[in-house]
Amino acid sequence: MTTSKFGTAYLVKDMKNKKLMISIKQVVLAYHSPGFKVQAILSDRQFKHIQQLIVQKGITLKYVPPMNTDKKMIVTEEQQMQE
Numbered sequence: 398m399t400t401s402k403f404g405t406a407y408l409v410k411d412m413k414n415k416k417l418m419i420s421i422k423q424v425v426l427a428y429h430s431p432g433f434k435v436q437a438i439l440s441d442r443q444f445k446h447i448q449q450l451i452v453q454k455g456i457t458l459k460y461v462p463p464m465n466t467d468k469k470m471i472v473t474e475e476q477q478m479q480e
Contacts, residue, residue, distance in 0.1 A: 403428075414447050421451065 405427075409420045412437070425435045435469070437457040448458045 403433075412443070414450065417444070417447050421454075421456075425454070425456070455456055 405424055407420055407424055409417060421438070421467055428435050437459050438451065439459050439461050441462075442460055445457060445460075451458045
């Protein structure tokens, strides 16, 4: 398995749990279709209130220092598609 790192920015219009999880799901699906599996989301503590919801999806929420919030991103691992 090869590890690859990609960054994605996604505009979220409100910070309610439901809207955030819908946005995360859309990004995860966008990576899944070409064969990648999202393993971690890098963020500041602004997303701490949905950490358990993210973990339930099998994704780790990793925090970056507030001064590096311009580097928030989603980290993926290339998934070998087995048939």
